[in-house]
Amino acid sequence: MLWLHIHFPRLALEAQFMADPRPLPQLLLIPGQHTIAQCNAAAVSQGVRVGMNKKTAFCLLADCAIADYDSHLEGESLNQLALLCYHQAAQISLLPPQGLLLEVGSMLPLFAGLDAYWHDLTQRLDSSGFEYRMSTGHTPSAARILAEAGLGLCSDDIEVLQQNLLQLTVAQLGLPAPLVDKLQAMGIRQYGQLKSTPRKELGYRFGIDLIERLQRLETDNRPPVSFKLPERFxxxxxxxxxxxxxxxxxxxxxxxxxxxxxxxxxxxxxxxxxxxxxxxxxxxxxxxxxxxxxxxxxxxxxxxxxxxxxxxxxxxxxxxxxxxxxxxxxxxxxxxxxxxxxxxxxxxxxxxxxxxxxxxGEDRVQTLKAEADPRPEVASQLQNSHSTRSAQFMRQWPSLLLPEPKAIRVQEYQLISGPERIEGGWWDNGRVRRDYYIGQQGQQRVWLFRRDDGGWFLHGLFA
Missing domain, CATH: 3.30.1490.100 (DNA polymerase, Y-family, little finger domain)
Structure with missing residues (x-):
C-alpha cells in the first residue's frame, strides 16, 4: 500500500485570515497567554517568531492583523480540505489538527502513475489558498513524518522512502520532547541510529511506548477512521x-x-x-x-x-x-x-x-404556461419562470397573442386554413364563440377569427 500525507503548517492562521485580502503581517495568539501561535511569512520576514510575546512582536511591526487561535475554525477548514481532495483518494482520513491522509496506491492506475496523480493533486491544493507540504510513505506514520519534515517525496519505491526516513533526526519523528531529550543525551540523534539499536534495549530504557511508535512507523498499515461526506454543505x-x-x-x-x-x-x-x-x-x-x-x-x-x-x-x-x-x-x-x-x-x-x-430577480422573469382551456387568452398565461413547468398541449396556435383582438378587413389577408370553432367560457361569464383561421399578409403568417356577427379580428402572429 502507498500513502500520502498532506500537512498544512499554518492552517488555523490561514483559515482565520482567508477572507482578508490585505497584504499585512498576520499573528495568531494562544488565547490567554498572549504569545504567538502562528504567523505568516510577512511577519517572519520582519523578525516575528512562533512563541514570541505579542508585545515584542508589536515592537517589530508597524501594522498587523491579529486574532486568537480558534480550534473549531481549524477543524472546519480541515473538513473543507478533505472535501477538496475527496475524489482523489480511495480513502481519506482526517489527522487533526493539521493533516490529511490519503490512500493512493489503488488510485494510480486511474491517473496513469504517481507523477500524474501528484501533479493533479498539486493543482487542486494550489487553488485552495492554503500552504501545504506533502509526501508519500509506505505506512501512514511514515508519510506523516516525511511530510511534516518538508521533504516533499513523490515516490512509490519503498527503499527510497526508507532511506529518507533514516536521515531524519529524532526530533522530527513526532516523539514527546522529554523522550527526545533522553535519546539525544545517549548520543542517538538520527532515526538511523535509533533503528539500529536493539529493540529490547530500547524497551528496557524508554518503555513500551517508544517501541509501539517505531512499529507504527515501520510496518503498521492499518488505516485511521475514514472521512465521510456530510449530508449538507x-x-x-x-x-x-x-x-x-x-x-x-x-x-x-x-x-x-x-x-x-x-x-x-x-x-x-x-x-x-x-x-x-x-x-x-x-x-x-x-x-x-x-x-x-x-x-x-x-x-x-x-x-x-x-x-x-x-x-x-x-x-x-x-x-x-x-x-x-x-x-x-x-x-x-x-x-x-x-x-x-x-x-x-x-x-x-x-x-x-x-x-x-x-x-x-425571480419575480421579473416570466414564461408562458398552458392551461386546459379552449379560450386562447385564458389558455396562455404568464408564470414565474422558475416555477414548476406546466403541461404542454399540442395546438396549432401562434407564439404571440395580441393583448386585445384587433378589428381588420379580411380582404387584406389570404386565408390558408380553417375554420377551427372555439366555444366556451360559460362557466365563468367569459363566453366566446369564434371561428379561427390561419392567414397570411405578405411574409407574415397570422391568426384570425370571425364572430357570429360577421366581424373579423386579428388575434395572433406566428413566429
Whole structure:
C-alpha cells in the first residue's frame, strides 16, 4: 500500500485570515497567554517568531492583523480540505489538527502513475489558498513524518522512502520532547541510529511506548477512521474587516464555491439554489438567494451568477461574517451535445435563464404556461419562470397573442386554413364563440377569427 500525507503548517492562521485580502503581517495568539501561535511569512520576514510575546512582536511591526487561535475554525477548514481532495483518494482520513491522509496506491492506475496523480493533486491544493507540504510513505506514520519534515517525496519505491526516513533526526519523528531529550543525551540523534539499536534495549530504557511508535512507523498499515461526506454543505466565513460593498464579498465566496464544487462532484449532485446569510456590524441579518435553472455545480457558473447578484445588491450595513449553504440537491446528469459536439443547447438555455434570474430577480422573469382551456387568452398565461413547468398541449396556435383582438378587413389577408370553432367560457361569464383561421399578409403568417356577427379580428402572429 502507498500513502500520502498532506500537512498544512499554518492552517488555523490561514483559515482565520482567508477572507482578508490585505497584504499585512498576520499573528495568531494562544488565547490567554498572549504569545504567538502562528504567523505568516510577512511577519517572519520582519523578525516575528512562533512563541514570541505579542508585545515584542508589536515592537517589530508597524501594522498587523491579529486574532486568537480558534480550534473549531481549524477543524472546519480541515473538513473543507478533505472535501477538496475527496475524489482523489480511495480513502481519506482526517489527522487533526493539521493533516490529511490519503490512500493512493489503488488510485494510480486511474491517473496513469504517481507523477500524474501528484501533479493533479498539486493543482487542486494550489487553488485552495492554503500552504501545504506533502509526501508519500509506505505506512501512514511514515508519510506523516516525511511530510511534516518538508521533504516533499513523490515516490512509490519503498527503499527510497526508507532511506529518507533514516536521515531524519529524532526530533522530527513526532516523539514527546522529554523522550527526545533522553535519546539525544545517549548520543542517538538520527532515526538511523535509533533503528539500529536493539529493540529490547530500547524497551528496557524508554518503555513500551517508544517501541509501539517505531512499529507504527515501520510496518503498521492499518488505516485511521475514514472521512465521510456530510449530508449538507455549509461554510461560515468570518471577515477580519468590515465589507462595506457587496462586491467585496466575492473574494471570500470564491474559495467557498470551490469547496462547494468539490462537495457536489463527490456526491454526484447539483444544487438548485445558494443561500448566503450575511451578519452585519449592527447585529442585523440579511439573506441573499442565488437561484439556478436545473441546478449546477461548477464554481465558474456560480461565480457568474453571484457577480450579477452582488452588482445589484445594496448592503444594509457593513458585513462582518457570512454563511454559505446549498439547497435543493438533484442527481448530476450529463449534458447532451449536438452532432458536432461543441454546443450544449439545453445547457446554454439554462445558463442564460439563470443569468436573467440573477440580473433581474425571480419575480421579473416570466414564461408562458398552458392551461386546459379552449379560450386562447385564458389558455396562455404568464408564470414565474422558475416555477414548476406546466403541461404542454399540442395546438396549432401562434407564439404571440395580441393583448386585445384587433378589428381588420379580411380582404387584406389570404386565408390558408380553417375554420377551427372555439366555444366556451360559460362557466365563468367569459363566453366566446369564434371561428379561427390561419392567414397570411405578405411574409407574415397570422391568426384570425370571425364572430357570429360577421366581424373579423386579428388575434395572433406566428413566429
Amino acid at each position: 455549509a461554510q461560515v466565513m468570518h471577515l477580519n474587516y468590515d465589507a462595506e460593498q457587496a462586491r467585496g464579498l466575492l473574494f471570500p465566496l470564491r474559495r467557498a464555491l470551490l469547496n462547494l464544487e468539490a462537495y457536489l462532484l463527490s456526491r454526484q449532485r447539483v444544487c438548485e439554489k445558494l443561500l448566503i446569510r450575511l451578519a452585519h456590524r449592527d447585529g442585523r441579518r440579511s439573506l441573499l438567494t442565488i437561484p439556478s435553472v436545473r441546478g449546477c455545480y461548477r464554481q465558474s457558473d456560480w461565480l457568474a451568477l453571484l457577480q450579477l447578484q452582488l452588482d445589484q445588491t445594496q448592503l444594509i450595513d457593513p458585513v462582518v461574517s457570512l454563511t454559505l449553504r446549498a439547497k435543493g440537491f438533484l442527481p448530476m446528469q450529463a449534458e447532451n451535445a449536438d452532432l458536432v459536439g461543441d454546443r450544449y443547447l439545453q445547457g446554454d438555455a439554462d445558463r442564460m435563464h439563470a443569468l436573467l434570474l440573477a440580473r433581474l
